[in-house]
Amino acid sequence: MTEPLQPGSVIGILGGGQLGRMLSVAASRLGYRCHIFEPGAAPAGHVAEVLFTAPYEDEAALRRFAEGVDVITYEFENVPTSALDLLESLKPIRPNRRALAVSQDRISEKAFLNDLGLTTAPWAQVDSEADLRVAAEKIGLPAILKTTRLGYDGKGQARLTSDADIPGAWAAMAGAPAVLEGFVDFEREISVIAARGLDGRVAAYDPGENVHREGILRTTTVPARISAGQRSDAVLLAAKILNALDYVGVMGVELFVTRAGLIVNEIAPRVHNSGHWTQQGCAVDQFEQHIRAVAGLPLGDGARYADVVMENLIGADVEKVPALLEERGVAVHLYGKGAHRPGRKMGHVNRVSG
Amino acid sequence: MTEPLQPGSVIGILGGGQLGRMLSVAASRLGYRCHIFEPGAAPAGHVAEVLFTAPYEDEAALRRFAEGVDVITYEFENVPTSALDLLESLKPIRPNRRALAVSQDRISEKAFLNDLGLTTAPWAQVDSEADLRVAAEKIGLPAILKTTRLGYDGKGQARLTSDADIPGAWAAMAGAPAVLEGFVDFEREISVIAARGLDGRVAAYDPGENVHREGILRTTTVPARISAGQRSDAVLLAAKILNALDYVGVMGVELFVTRAGLIVNEIAPRVHNSGHWTQQGCAVDQFEQHIRAVAGLPLGDGARYADVVMENLIGADVEKVPALLEERGVAVHLYGKGAHRPGRKMGHVNRVSG
Known part of the structure; x- marks a missing residue:
């Protein structure tokens, strides 16, 4: 299948969390419907046409899911291999299996990056x-x-x-x-959200600057405090990775900025938390960009037309929502999850300026 | 019910067209789920938790729908009175029945507007x-x-x-x-998309300038070519209408700009086609603003941070989509409808600049 998906086609999404939820909404803007496959609680099911609730070991459910869709994508990289083997025999999976294999294993990932001439820790x-x-x-x-x-x-x-x-x-x-x-002695952490279309064209968003705490992303700020040369290096490096994998879709590439240059921390073969700012700052956000890619449509315009600070609402942060709803220039995005608990991503806000 | 709806609550929407579809997506951003009631084809069902397909005369279906929701709103003003009578006995309907009664009948609407001291044709x-x-x-x-x-x-x-x-x-x-x-000899047509919250506060978006052809809206452009005085008159006039109706939700107020002042063409007690530009130009768009109002949340920041031209894709216009997807600064919104036919609204695009 190399023709663009026709309007009304169905995209299958493995995983029913917030990323699947926002992918489903983006797909609807392009006239597509989404079916979600998720063993557990699935907030993505609130905004999808069909939700399959079954374990990844349920072959019959996987087959029914695959039969109803035109292409399959995923919101997380740890989809069990046996499920992928079955699904791949039935419908195209984008991004491809190689991207998943590389990113599912830290050693494969680092060896792949080093083979490309990129620096890792x-x-x-x-x-x-x-x-x-x-x-x-x-x-x-x-x-x-x-x-x-x-x-x-x-x-x-x-x-x-x-x-x-x-x-x-x-x-x-x-x-x-x-x-x-x-350990890497870095000045700052940035990430590039890049996309590659079925036609091989690559588009990248302006890199964002990330702050993590306790291993969880807290904020992403655009523009990042990096030089024009670093910006260009970061984007070229991401393009190199996508091309090497013959990748189709959006990828998040996390980088450390050091005095000796850029070091790749990790790659995620999917839409990425550090790309949520694109929902406010761009005509086409990362979710729509991913859907465009997997549907075989041309990639969209990712030019940034506003400064944005994305802040995750983690655990009890969600109690700040009533105040955030009153704040000017703030877009609130909640994920439709139940009770909050420590470390659980409940939503995010994008603060827009400029 | 005067407390804000809790996250996870359910909003019932009467009507499953593109307005219901975009309302459902906006509700998901605020952590709500939507149930749609629609007798016919329902593209809103692609992005809603539950779709009820039944005629408005089916009392049992209306009851089941009402039992599963916390508040009811609508995407079109011609909901049959008998259905509203039943639903109102079960759950709150916002905007209220008076707004519907006034706008369902051209004579009631004009008499109401004239009684407020506003000019009509x-x-x-x-x-x-x-x-x-x-x-x-x-x-x-x-x-x-x-x-x-x-x-x-x-x-x-x-x-x-x-x-x-x-x-x-x-x-x-x-x-x-x-x-x-x-007939009115007007210089231009504008509309004000205004909202009133459960707390009585009113917020209005910057008026847009509309072009109709064959009785159907073709484009809305912000900013409209009007003076600061006309802008302020338009917003005050809309606020007067919302306050007089004790209105809760978003309303579209269409106006003629004439040498003698502003003349009210018609009002629509719902989100409005001429407000679709807010999806790209504002932190909070008209769909989220409506959901905030009917959910009892504070109204959001409707300040405009970009210039936008909204263009409807009517009938065969949808064949331009492949070219539009390639255009820079263009956000494409398709409605998930089947085949196009003359006069059918298939989608819209927002061209962003500034």
Whole structure:
């Protein structure tokens, strides 16, 4: 399928969280309908035509889902491989499997980036406590040990500040393959939200400057405080990654800005929290851009026409909503989730100026 | 119910067309879910939690719909009275019945506006061919004869240029009560999209300048080419109407700009096609503003931060979409309808600048 999806076509989305929800809304603006596949609670189902509630192991449900859609995309990178194998035999999956395979495994990701000539934090594969001793010696401490797969928001991670931490850190991996990453002395964190169309054209939004706390994104500010050269380097680097993967869709590329240049922190083969500011600052936001790409439409105009600060509403932050609704120049986006709890992303706001 | 709707609450929308569709999306941004009631095809159902497909005469369906929602609003003013009577006994309806009653009948609307001291086109009630002769004499020709109820997009209308047109024009009404309206010599057409909250506060967007062709809106441009005094007059006039009706929600007020001042053409007790530009030019668009009002939330910031030209895609205009998707600064909004036909609103685009 290389022709654009006709209006009225159906896009299947794996994952029913806030990203799927905002993708579904963007798809509706282009005249498409969305079907969501999600084993758990699915706020995306509030704004989708059909919601499939079933585990990823339910082959019959996966088949019914695939039969009703024209193309499949996803809002998270850890979709089980067996589900992808089945779905791929039935309908196109965009972005492609290679992008998923690379980003599902920290070692594949780093090796892929290094092979492209891009700089990552120093790293070493760790499959035993003995490996960890060698890696700690080579990379130096402090460093952080992470399982190679399925880690997020600080889970499956252990920080090492001295050799005494080695046995405990290795034990925390519970025998899973791991990677030791050195710390990077960075000036700031930025990210590039870039898209590549079915025709191979690439478009990138202006890089945003990110602030994380406790491993979770708090704010993204555009414009980022970077030079014109850094901006151009960041965008070219992202384009290189997308082209190398023959990627179709939106990708988030997180970078550290250092005196020695840009270092790639990680890539996410999907719309990204640090791209939410595009909902207010651009004619075409990252969600519509992703839908355009997977539908085979031309990429849209991502030029920025306003300054924006995006702030996540995490856990009890959502109690600030009544005050935020009164604030001028603020766009509130809530995700339709139930009760808040620590670390749960409940919504975000975009503060617009200029 | 005067407390704001809690997140997760359900808003019922009567009518499942493009206005209901965009209202449902806006409600999702505020964490609400929407249920749609629509007898026919319902593109709003693609982005709503539940769709009820039933005629307005189906009392059981209306009851089930009302039981599942916290408040009821509507996307069109011609909801049958019997359905409203039943629904009102079960859940609050916003905007209120008076706004609907006034706007459902051209004579009620004009009398209401004149009683407020506002100017309308000259008009006369016509219940017979003899009435029409007297009215034509009083108002002068050319003039236009319209049924008092349920007319839209040029239906139920007859134009009179000389006395010879009188018998045919009266026959075209098929015995329905009618109103003869004199023509207004206007410089331009504008509209004010205004909102009133449950707390009585009023907010208005910058007036837009409208171009109609064959009785259908083609473009709205902001800013309108009017003076600061005209702008302020237009907004104050709209506020007067909303306050007089104890209105809750968004209203579209269409005005003629003449040398003698502003003349009210008509009012629509709902979000309005001429307010679609707010999707790109404002932190809070007309759809979210309406949801805020009916949910009892504070009204949002409607300040305009960009110049916008909204253009409707009517009938075969939708074939221009592939080219529009390539155009810079253009946001495309499609309604998810099936085949196009003459006069059918298929979508709109907002061209952003500044």
